[in-house]
Amino acid sequence: MTAITKNTFSSLTPAQFAAIGNEFDAIRNRMRADLGERDAKYIRTMIKRQRQFEVAGRVMMMIPPVWPAGVAALSVSKILDNMEIGHNVMHGQYDWMGDPSLNSKNFEWDSADTSKNWKITHNYEHHTYTNVLNKDHDIGYGLLRMSTDQKWEPRFLANLPLTVLLHTFFQHFVAVQNLKLEEVMIYKTKTPAQLKEEFKPVWKKMRKQLAKDYVLFPLLAGPMAPMVFAGNVLANLARNVWACAVIFNGHFPEDVEQFPESVIENETRGQWYVRQLLGSANFSGGKLMHIMSGNLSFQIEHHLFPDIPAHRYAEIAPEVRAICDKHGLPYKTGSFASQTLSTWKRIAKLSLPSGKSGKVSPRMANEKAATPMALAA
Amino acid sequence: MSTTAPRTHFFSTGLRRALSSRIAATLAYPHGVDRYVEHFAPTFSLNEVRAVVTAIRYQTDDSVTMTLRPNGNWQGFRAGQYVRLTVEINGVRRTRCYSPANSVHATDGLIELTAKAHAGGFVSKHLQQDLQVGTTVGLSQAEGSFALPETRPSRVLLISGGSGITPVMAMLRTLCDEGHAGQITFLHYSNAAKDQIYAAELAEIAAKHSNVQLLRGYVEADQGGELSGLFGRAHLNDAVPDYAEAQTFLCGPPGMMKAVQQLWADEGIAGRLHLEHFSAAPVVIDSANAEGEVRFTRSERLAKNNGGSLLDQAEAAGLKPESGCRMGICHACTCRKTAGRVRDTRTGEISDAGESDIQICISVPVGTVTLDL
Numbered sequence: 001m002t003a004i005t006k007n008t009f010s011s012l013t014p015a016q017f018a019a020i021g022n023e024f025d026a027i028r029n030r031m032r033a034d035l036g037e038r039d040a041k042y043i044r045t046m047i048k049r050q051r052q053f054e055v056a057g058r059v060m061m062m063i064p065p066v067w068p069a070g071v072a073a074l075s076v077s078k079i080l081d082n083m084e085i086g087h088n089v090m091h092g093q094y095d096w097m098g099d100p101s102l103n104s105k106n107f108e109w110d111s112a113d114t115s116k117n118w119k120i121t122h123n124y125e126h127h128t129y130t131n132v133l134n135k136d137h138d139i140g141y142g143l144l145r146m147s148t149d150q151k152w153e154p155r156f157l158a159n160l161p162l163t164v165l166l167h168t169f170f171q172h173f174v175a176v177q178n179l180k181l182e183e184v185m186i187y188k189t190k191t192p193a194q195l196k197e198e199f200k201p202v203w204k205k206m207r208k209q210l211a212k213d214y215v216l217f218p219l220l221a222g223p224m225a226p227m228v229f230a231g232n233v234l235a236n237l238a239r240n241v242w243a244c245a246v247i248f249n250g251h252f253p254e255d256v257e258q259f260p261e262s263v264i265e266n267e268t269r270g271q272w273y274v275r276q277l278l279g280s281a282n283f284s285g286g287k288l289m290h291i292m293s294g295n296l297s298f299q300i301e302h303h304l305f306p307d308i309p310a311h312r313y314a315e316i317a318p319e320v321r322a323i324c325d326k327h328g329l330p331y332k333t334g335s336f337a338s339q340t341l342s343t344w345k346r347i348a349k350l351s352l353p354s355g356k357s358g359k360v361s362p363r364m365a366n367e368k369a370a371t372p373m374a375l376a377a
Numbered sequence: 378m379s380t381t382a383p384r385t386h387f388f389s390t391g392l393r394r395a396l397s398s399r400i401a402a403t404l405a406y407p408h409g410v411d412r413y414v415e416h417f418a419p420t421f422s423l424n425e426v427r428a429v430v431t432a433i434r435y436q437t438d439d440s441v442t443m444t445l446r447p448n449g450n451w452q453g454f455r456a457g458q459y460v461r462l463t464v465e466i467n468g469v470r471r472t473r474c475y476s477p478a479n480s481v482h483a484t485d486g487l488i489e490l491t492a493k494a495h496a497g498g499f500v501s502k503h504l505q506q507d508l509q510v511g512t513t514v515g516l517s518q519a520e521g522s523f524a525l526p527e528t529r530p531s532r533v534l535l536i537s538g539g540s541g542i543t544p545v546m547a548m549l550r551t552l553c554d555e556g557h558a559g560q561i562t563f564l565h566y567s568n569a570a571k572d573q574i575y576a577a578e579l580a581e582i583a584a585k586h587s588n589v590q591l592l593r594g595y596v597e598a599d600q601g602g603e604l605s606g607l608f609g610r611a612h613l614n615d616a617v618p619d620y621a622e623a624q625t626f627l628c629g630p631p632g633m634m635k636a637v638q639q640l641w642a643d644e645g646i647a648g649r650l651h652l653e654h655f656s657a658a659p660v661v662i663d664s665a666n667a668e669g670e671v672r673f674t675r676s677e678r679l680a681k682n683n684g685g686s687l688l689d690q691a692e693a694a695g696l697k698p699e700s701g702c703r704m705g706i707c708h709a710c711t712c713r714k715t716a717g718r719v720r721d722t723r724t725g726e727i728s729d730a731g732e733s734d735i736q737i738c739i740s741v742p743v744g745t746v747t748l749d750l
Contacts, residue, residue: 029724040468048416055413092708095734098470101412103734104708108407124701124709208406216403272704306706 006328009257009274016327021270023323024304027316031308035096039309043094043102046084046291053077061231062221071231075238076292081110082243083294084310090115091123093309112171114205117178127306131258131279143173145350146252152353159351163344170240175202242292249283249339250299252346256281256332274329276303281332282317283339290314300331393449397423419513426450426516431487433510436574440540441505442478442491447516451488454519456481456551457544457626457653462490463515466503470515472732473500476544476628476653477519478575482554488516491574493540499729523628523653525551530624531559534617536608536637538566538629544653545626546575553586561586562617566594566608566633570601592616608636627652669745674715676750686722687712687737691750698737698750705739712737717746 007016054077060070086109088094094102101107104123108115129135144163145156166173179198183190213232218225257278263271280303283293290297298313301320308316324331395401396410405413411422420427428445436442454460459476479489492498494505525548533552535545542565549563563583567573573593583591594604594612604612613620621644627637634652641650667684673696680694688710691698701709705723711734719728719740727743728735737748 025723032724036467036469038468040465047412051408051413051416092711092736095708095711097465097468098472098733099465103711105711105734110407119707119709120701123707127706128702128704205407208403212403212406216400220404269704307708 009259009263009271009278012274012327014268017268017270017274019270020323020327020329021268021273024273024320025269027319028305028308031305031312031316032096035309039094039311040097040099042311043085043089043309046080050077050080050085053080057235058217058228061217061228062224064224064227067227067231071234071238074231074235075242078110078235078239079242079292082239083246083296084291085109085294086111086115087294087296088310090119092307095307110209111174112202112206112209113175113177114201117202118174121178123306127303129264130276130303131256132261132264132275133258134261135264144347146347147258148350148354149258150350156351159347160344163347167241167244168237170244171236172206175206178202245340246293246296248343249336250281250293250296252281252339252343273304276300277320277324277329277331279303281334283334283336285336289336297336300333393423420446420448422448422450424450426518428488428514428516430508430510430512430514433508435505436491436576437572439495439505439572440491440493440574441501441508442489442574443504443508445488445490445514445516446486447488451486451516452518454481454488454547455524456547457524457651458519458521459523459544459653460488460490460519461515461517464500464503464508464512466500466507471500471503471729472515476547478543478546478550480547480550480554482551491540491543493574500731521653523626523651525626526624529555529557529559532619532623533557533559533561534564534620534623534625535562536564536625536627536629538608538633539568539572540574541628541630541653542575544628546579548626549579549582549589553582553589558588560588560590562590562592562620562623564592564594564604564612564617566596566629569595569597590617608633610640613640621646621649623649625650628654667742669717669742671742672745672747673750674747682742682745684741687719687735687740687742687746687748690742691737691748696750700738703738705736708736710737711735713749714740715747715749718743719746 012020053073057070057072057074057077060066060073063070086107089102089107090104090109092104095104104119126136143166144159145152150156176199179195179202180190181195184192184195213236214229217232218229221228259275259279263275267275277300280299282300283297285293285297295310295313296302298310298317301308301313301316302310304320305313305316321331323329396414401410409423411425414421420429426447428447428451430443431446432444434442454477457476459474461472462475463470463472465471473492475490475492477488478491479487492501492504494501523544529552533548535548537545545563545565549561552561563579565573565579570576570593576593579591579593583589592604592612593600593602594606594608595602596607598605604616617623625637625641627634627650629637631654634654638647638650638652641647667682669682671680671682671687671690671694673679673691673694676696678694678696680690683690683693685693688698688700688703698712699709701707703710713732714728714735715732716730718730719735720726720743721728722739722741728740737750
């Protein structure tokens, strides 16, 4: 994307913000009014496919010659469950249907993370305060050094191995994200007793997931138990790595911007939209790529319209791009492969001390900011 | 047949037991067994009542009579009770109440519902025009206290108007199936003979059972009914002189219900009148003025509608509903609205009056609203 960028967050006038707000609202209202049978059919078909992949995968894993196919099918099932179904349903994208099984209040996903905790850190904190320092927990995320604004410490030498670890155990990292471990370990603002209490529901969910994948299904397989166990490890791993990669790529391009806390005071709807726009980036791909990434390949559209069914982002995208062009705002996108490469390069670079001062200086537009958006989608 | 039926039964109860076991629940975690089996058997559910539409007929130009086969979770009903029927229209689930009109003694296990498609009736119109045999619908268990008492009263007066006939039809059919010995008067009002549902069957029942007196009142002239015009004291005095001795069951449009209730109250026999409202009074939409009240059912609080968002009003009433962004993004505050209309502050759109999930941070009540909060 090489559009000439003329405007920044600080150069826009209140009238321009209002106009942008109205234009995005118009898209949103048109989409909401158009929701119906097509969307219901889409999500139900997706769920049916996921269930078919899951059942087929779990059965095939018990039959030695088709074991690899079983692992692949279960991996696909878990990815669909988490990305295109779970993430989107829990955003309330299908609440309008009035179907309790597709309701953001009730839906629970095939992941160690409880839907309740995830909805707090993700739907509320991350989507409302996208890229606002100290408010978007993803930015304050302390495990990795993702920005030159983060003061270098010797522990960041482990940036790369920690990133590998994060990809490997992604579902469990997400599961403990809302516990805010750093408040206990570093800032001491939370007592271990509080943490223990907060961990209870998380452990309950984790335990059920573990019991299913690593005890019951292997037991059901009889002599194939070790293979089923191993297959489930691989399927969970595949989902973890893929989900983590999609999320890193969607939130890590160099020109994604971050904002000081002051922007959210009396923020207008137009300003909110522009902040979402500047704080997100897309990646390109085919239809399968979009489905398997839960349409998070349209991260910009997702952040503008988090509760519009994600399968519609592809059709909204040209309009969003046109609005960006009209107002001289950047619309950031790139290929999956190049994003992955640049993500890992950045993580490697930031593991070493940089020349910049360690002081956190929240920047507005124009400057390049590497935004630590780990665990966000 | 005699050998396969028990075997099928054995198989299905065995399968059911297996599917409702803790092991099955763990294997199907977190989605649950229903969410897998429903892809093969849409009416199957471990707990929910679902039904398949097995027949549809049209008694009049503006009505539809549906026969439903409920799944095994259906616990039956008492004559006069209603069910909440859920159908999906253009991707959105809509729930409305209908009273089964069949006898509780019907041995086929089927439920018969009749809906009249009135002008503003979004769901009834859909049922009348688009419902197909084979569709799976959602049902609640039977609800409502409007029902024949377990000890059947000997003298029964059934009064109905329009589609309010359905619960009293169930009562009449049930009593006839039981060989009820006492006198039953069936007093029904409709606009014209061509609009009357269950007309042929009522005539048949009246002919067959000497203790059933059928009185048909038509608003339009020359319809051939026993009575003409709207309900009034004269009708009772002429045709049902012993009405004060009867247990009376009433269901009909608001105007008629009011007239009957007034008369029974004036006579001091209101204790013998049992009634069911089947249509709410029309809602006057005036978004400029805050009217009505907000009812929080779970916490049993009541507040006068002050025109603010339901979230603000709930908090002002001392409740602590879950909330997040307060701008319609995060859906943390989504809450079940059980009745009333709300306006979306972002779009100005006004919801329908039925049950639905709403985001209370961007919803302003339009008239009285009931929330499950």
